[in-house]
Amino acid sequence: MTRRLVAVGGSAVLRMVVTPPEPHSAADLTGVRVLLVGDSLRRIRELSGIQVLTAVVSPTHTRSWLNVVCNDFGIAPPHDVVETDTEAADVLLGRPHLRVVPADALTPGADVLLGRPHLRVVPADALTPGADVPTVAVAGAWRNFPRDADPLAQRLALSARHYARPVLLDHSHLAAAQADLTAWRSAVAAWADCPSAPVPAEYVQAARQALEDDLDLPRVxxxxxxxxxxxxxxDGAKFETFAYLDRVLAIELCRGMTTR
Incomplete structure (x- = not known):
């Protein structure tokens, strides 16, 4: 299997297909993780001013599960939900630039979007006709706590671990994520009353480097x-920094606050 980073865009539009696996049990978070990685990639590209069109490939009988996951975990609804890759290309009005799949669904020899170089955006016709669509392969994830646990705490716990490594989340991981969310939301509420200040350039640069370095959400x-x-x-700069980073992490750090 080659591990090269290839072009993933065309003009100002990125067409992406996300294929979450059907969960085998209440403990199986792999499908959720695949959807979260797709959502994170969408958020990153949109921060750069690129429109992202997403199609989710999912069997009809999983649609209710998909709707619940998107709603609970703060995932933007896709452009459409279809049953095949062919239908996905039809609804996206063209061949996708990027696929997000579970690692065990990879075709031997497929190009995998891994490694240190950035996600570059170049014209779609730079992709070799007939070549495999560049793919982000997401490792499996499982939990050993109730499925109704705070979904944003689960999102944070997953984001704190790199998507390419399998993970089993336990009660300690969930408790740590919940504690972080509580502390950070409280701090953000307090900082909101302070004079505003810009996000320091070093934090913007560090975030961009992390996100372009194989989607390193743990560093974010x-x-x-x-x-x-x-x-x-x-404190005003801390507020703006948290709000900026939350545009990618999507863990509602400003929950309950009015617009400044």
Missing amino acids: VDLLRAAAADPRLP
Whole structure:
């Protein structure tokens, strides 16, 4: 299997197909994780001013599960939900630039979007006709706590672990994520009353480097911790930094607050 980073865009539109596997049990989070990776990629591209059209390939009998997951985990609804890759190309009005699939669904020899170079956006016709669509392969994920646990705490716990590595989330991971969410939301509410200040350039650059380095969301989560503890940052800058990073992490750090 080659591991090269290839072009994943065309003009100002990115067409993406996400194929979450059907969950085998209440403990199986792999499908959720595939959808979360697709949602994170969408958010990153849209921060760069690129429109993302997403089609989810999912059997008809999983549609109710898909709707619940998107609603609970803060995942934007796809452009359409279809049953085959052919239908996906039809609804996206063209061949996709990128696929997000579970790792065990990879075709031997397929190009995998891994490694340190950035996600580059070049014209779609730069892709070799007939070649495999560049693919993000998402490793399996499982949980050993109730399925009705706070979904955004689950999202944070998954984001804190790299998508290419299998993970089993337990009660300690969930409790740590819930504690972080509680502390960060409380801090953001307090910082909101302080004079606003811009997000420091070093945090913007560090976030971009992490996201372009094989979608390293764990480093983005670490940036939240660094910003909260950084004595150089005024509270207004901490507020803006958390709000900025939450545009990718989507864990509602500003929950319950009015627009500044």
